[in-house]
Amino acid sequence: MNDEAIRMRSVSRRHGTGEGAVTALDQVSLSFPRGTFTAVMGPSGSGKSTLLQCAAGLDRPTSGSVTLCGTELTTLSETKLTLLRRRRVGFVFQAFNLLPSLTAEQNVTLPLRLGGHRPSTARVREVLRQVGLGERARHRPAELSGGQQQRVALARALITRPDVLFGDEPTGALDSRTGREVLALLRGMVDGEGQTIVMVTHDPVAASYADRVLFLVDGRVSGELAGAGAGTIAARMATWEAVPC
Numbered sequence: 001m002n003d004e005a006i007r008m009r010s011v012s013r014r015h016g017t018g019e020g021a022v023t024a025l026d027q028v029s030l031s032f033p034r035g036t037f038t039a040v041m042g043p044s045g046s047g048k049s050t051l052l053q054c055a056a057g058l059d060r061p062t063s064g065s066v067t068l069c070g071t072e073l074t075t076l077s078e079t080k081l082t083l084l085r086r087r088r089v090g091f092v093f094q095a096f097n098l099l100p101s102l103t104a105e106q107n108v109t110l111p112l113r114l115g116g117h118r119p120s121t122a123r124v125r126e127v128l129r130q131v132g133l134g135e136r137a138r139h140r141p142a143e144l145s146g147g148q149q150q151r152v153a154l155a156r157a158l159i160t161r162p163d164v165l166f167g168d169e170p171t172g173a174l175d176s177r178t179g180r181e182v183l184a185l186l187r188g189m190v191d192g193e194g195q196t197i198v199m200v201t202h203d204p205v206a207a208s209y210a211d212r213v214l215f216l217v218d219g220r221v222s223g224e225l226a227g228a229g230a231g232t233i234a235a236r237m238a239t240w241e242a243v244p245c
């Protein structure tokens with residue numbers, strides 16, 4: 001069995017051509033082992049979101065290779081890539097992106113239903129229980145706290161049992177206590193169920209929940225820390241914050 005959830009080999013992503021061209025990712029090679037939690041950090045514009053999008057098959061690299069559990073993504077047709085994304089990767093963003101008129105369980109099942117699938121009620125209840133919302137299945141977003149709304153978004157991302165869960169600042173809109181609850185939930189999914197998580201964050205406390213923190217600068221991996229606390233991560237961030245723009 002392939003123990004790499006994602007493998008990126010010499011991945012570059014350039015936008016535009018000629019003098020105005022921007023290299024968002026520059027020859028990045030990385031492995032994300034299954035069952036691990038990785039945080040991706042770096043200054044604004046360093047390529048974090050681009051890395052996440054290329055790893056998840058949401059964006060296509062200009063060159064290089066990306067495999068998801070052994071499947072090469074860069075050569076897949078748009079249709080196959082869409083199907084693969086729908087089934088094998090999950091996303092949570094800073095914005096919860098819930099439909100206000102739908103209940104928690106309807107929000108969780110909406111993407112699957114749009115794709116022509118109807119998950120069993122048992123599965124929907126199971127995933128809502130997993131995120132601590134077993135009693136809130138019939139509530140609408142306005143009847144839920146911010147943290148609970150993000151848990152609905154998490155349940156929606158997890159319902160297909162994705163190979164990888166990607167988060168782009170998933171706790172960015174939450175107060176610090178609620179954010180920590182969501183991060184503890186993510187950590188528990190890695191430890192308890194072997195979920196693979198890749199999360200972009202600007203917050204050293206959020207990054208400290210990960211097994212490994214990758215640092216990007218100018219589209220390249222500039223270093224990494226394993227098992228680091230928030231203080232150590234913040235000290236590393238201070239080295240690039242000190243560089244004048």
Ligand SMILES: Nc1ncnc2c1ncn2[C@@H]1O[C@H](COP(=O)(O)OP(=O)(O)OP(=O)(O)O)[C@@H](O)[C@H]1O
Binds near residue numbers: 042
């Ligand atoms: N569609 C695009 N067209 C042109 N340039 C782009 C495009 N998308 C991203 N870029 C550029 O690529 C670089 C990396 O962007 P990216 O959004 O990946 O950075 P980031 O580290 O996630 O930034 P932030 O922390 O501010 O969200 C930036 O210089 C950005 O301006």
